[in-house]
Amino acid sequence: MxxxxxxxxxxxxxxxxxxxxxxxxxxxxxxxxxxxxxxxxxxxxxxxxxxxxxxxxxxxxxxxxxxxxxxxxxxxxxxxxxxxxxxxxxxxxxxxxxxxxxxxxxxxxxxxxxxxxxxxxxxxxxxxxxxxxxxxGGWDMGLIPGISRPGKGRRNVILIGLSHGAESYIRAAKRISKDIFIAGIIDETELNRSRLIQGVKIVGGLDQLPKFCERCRLHGNQIDELIVTEHMPSRKRLSDIVEAATTVGVRVTRIPEVTSTSSITSNFLLEPKPIELGDLLGRPEVTADVGGVSHLIEGQVVLATGAGGSIGSELCRQIAMLKPRQLIITDSSEHNIYMLDKELRNDHPDLPIITRIVNVRDVYRVDAVFEEFKPHVVFHAAALKHVPLVEYNICEGIKTNVLGTRNVANAALQTGASTFVMISTDKAVNPTNVMGATKRAAEAYCQTLDLEDRKTSFKTVRFGNVLGSNGSVVPRFQEQIAAGGPVTVTHPNIVRFFMTIPEAVRLVLNATAHGQRDHVQRGKIMVLDMGKPVRIVDLAERMIQLAGYKPRADIEIVFTGLRPGEKLYEELFDPSEVQDGRTGDGYVVASPRIIDKAILNRTLAALELAVEAENDAEALALLSKIVPEYQSAEGSGLEAEFAEES
Known part of the structure; x- marks a missing residue:
């Protein structure tokens, strides 16, 4: 009944x-x-x-x-x-x-x-x-819409951008939430000035924001939040909006991008997301046609090392969407691999996922996993990447970044993998620190195998710093801002190439697939095009603004000086590397110096003995033979904060 x-x-x-x-x-x-x-x-x-x-x-x-x-x-x-x-x-x-x-x-x-x-x-x-x-509740406005009737006890917001999203947000706010008061709309189009949308007035362009917020304050209607409702604003536009909002003490959010009409709900619209740091890079987002990668992944057995890390986990998420026959995720961190395993099984219940705890430095464990599953495609993301930390733990960095890469690459070769992809870094170019030198040595080993073996293709993809990755400058800045400052930057002119994690992974997959399809010459390295480098101090300022503070007024920025081995700028290419030009697909193909395999293997054998003996000096000397451009930083034992991007 x-x-x-x-x-x-x-x-x-x-x-x-x-x-x-x-x-x-x-x-x-x-x-x-x-x-x-x-x-x-x-x-x-x-x-x-x-x-x-x-x-x-x-x-x-x-x-x-x-x-x-x-x-x-x-x-x-x-x-x-x-x-x-x-x-x-x-x-x-x-x-x-x-x-x-x-x-x-x-x-x-x-x-x-x-x-x-x-x-x-x-x-x-x-x-x-x-x-x-x-x-x-359409009666709930005063004689002057958005001004005359203050929203006491409510979240007072202003929208920026007259769009379908703005109109939908206003409708949803009126129907569902009595806790949101929309005071006005900012829009740059002259023809829209003074118009009313659902009873909400368009008050002018972004330059009118300070004056409008002051008028609202005088009427007892303090603006709490600015919500970006413009359709796909550029990163430059978002930077301008955040900067303008920071001057009046208003936090900035944006309505979610609606990718499917089925996802449009009033509650969905009323939950604006914060502006991400990646939205403010000051350059267009680097895109890649990940759909074209399906021929590399679909129906294949794929293995990823370092799967629990920032890059490795995002790599596995995107691989899982490309329908591999089986995905093997490995990492030395029990916690990280457990969390990724749980997430992937929840999001892809029909995908066969194999989870193994593997330290790439353990050659017997690596060989056993490869023999058991015989992967077709291998993504090698396992590495020690924090520059100062590796500088103080030289042998450990060599064990993971050089010998660990050798172990995984040899296992892929012995079990007949068709593709091996190594994730490298711009710090491998003219390295001035141990981490960069170890990554260049790993690149050289993969190049040598790629030139020798015709059955397995060894690809190296090199890119710069990744926003928000584990051990990066972003979490450090966040901690400093949360503590009230100051934010420490080594030098006012220090610059770095930055990418978001999804950008980096999409381009890794895209570059790898194109390299396979277009038969990129052996021994080449694919370097991701990351646009212009970003000043670290600009990054710090944007993070302070995103937190709702004014740089140098609310939060101080202090310069501490360059650390040993640290450059003012990173390079994507060595001058000796012949560039084959831009492909138009977001990466450049380069031809680094090739090392004779016999000499390389003898040096690696001696290097292995040196690190087993914990002989840092001998290990650095042997590493310099593989990477002669490496200049060992003096004073590497000095204490320094682990604050910069690694």
Whole structure:
């Protein structure tokens, strides 16, 4: 019995709505006669009440036929208005035809049908408008929209960008949340100035933001939040918005990008997301056609090392969407690999996922995993990457970055993998620190195998710093800002290439797939195009602004000086590396110096003995033979904060 309650309630609501519409039809018919004949003379028209009943019955039939009764009054829209208009016109025409057939139109003045139609459409629309005003709280604004009635006890926001998203947000805020007060809309288009959208006024361009916020404050309506509703604003535009909002002490968020109409809900729109640091890089997002990578991944057994790290985990997420036959995720961190395993199994329940704890320095463990699963495609992301930390733990860096890469590459070769992809770094170019030198040595080993073996393709992809990756400058800055500052930067002119994690991974996959498809020459390295480098101090300023503070006013920025082995700028290419030009797909193909395999293997064997003996000096000397451009930093034992991007 209780299961039918919602259905019964729905029927009652439709009957009540139909009854109100029928009363509106009767009122429209009588009002037309009252206008023509006057009051109370129209009540003496022969058969006036019979005529009213007939018209009301005809109107009810037309309302049912055109589905006017099924439309929601709260969400009345243009299609509903069209149906209402059709029903009204049909009712008047049918009544006229019936009147002429029955009584040749006696006592039906020519103006009555026209007036009846106007009144009927007007009454039906007015009823729905009044209902929306009552339900949506449309009366809740003062004489000056967005200014005269302060939103005390509510979240007072201003939107920037007149768009469908802005209009949808306003509708959703009025219908669902009484805790949101929309004070106005910022828009740069001159033609939109002073217009009203859903009762909210467009107050001008971004330059008017300080003045508008001051006016709101004087009226007791302090603005708390600026929500970006512009459609796909550029990173430069977002930077300008954040900077302008910071000057008036307003935090900035943005409505989510709607990629599918099925994801559009009022609650979805009312949950704006924060502006991410990656949105403010000051350059267009580097995109890549990941769909074109499917031939590399789909139906293949794929293995990833370092899968629990920042790059490795995002790499596995994107690989999982490309439908591999089996995905083997490995990492030396139990916690990281467990968290990734749980996430992937939840998001891709039909994907066979194998999880193994593997330290790439353990050659026997690496060989055992490769022999068991024989992967077709291998992504090698395992590495020690924190520059100062590796500088103080030289042998450990060599064990993971050089010997670990050798172990994984040899295992891929022995088990017949078709593709091996190594993730490298711009710090491998003219390295001045141990981490960069170890990554260049690993590049050299993969190059040597790529030139020698024709069955397995060894690809190296080199890129710069990744925003928000583990051990990077971003978490450090966040900690310093949360503590109230100061934010420490080594030098005012230090610059780095930056990418977001999704950007980096998309381009890794894209570059690898293109290298396979286009038969890129052996021994080459693919370098991702990351645009212009970003000043670290600019990065610090943007992070302070995103936190809602003013740089150098609320949070100080302190310069601590360059650390041993640290450059003012990083390079993507060594001058000796021949560049084969830009591919147009987001990366450049380069030809680094090749090392003789016999010499390389002898040096690696000696290097292995040196690190087993924990002989840092001997290990550095041997590393310099593999990477002669490496200049060992003096004073590497000095204490320094692990604050810069690694």
């Amino acid at each position: 209780f299961g039918d309650f919602p259905t019964s309630l729905m029927v009652l609501r439709r009957l009540a709505a139909l009854l109100v519409d029928l009363l509106a039809a009767a009122a429209a018919f009588l009002a037309a006669y009252a206008i023509v004949h006057g009051y109370p003379q129209f009540t003496y028209v022969p058969g006036i009440y019979q005529k009213t009943g007939a018209f009301t019955a005809i109107s009810g039939a037309c309302i049912l036929f055109f589905g006017v009764d099924r439309a929601s009054w709260r969400y009345a829209s243009i299609p509903d208005l069209v149906a209402l208009l059709k029903a009204s016109v049909a009712a008047v025409i049918i009544y006229l035809l019936a009147a002429f057939l029955v009584s040749r139109g006696d006592n039906v003045p020519r103006s009555v049908p026209i007036l009846t139609l106007l009144f009927l459409v007007g009454f039906l629309c007015a009823i729905r408008l009044a209902y929306r005003i009552v339900i949506d």
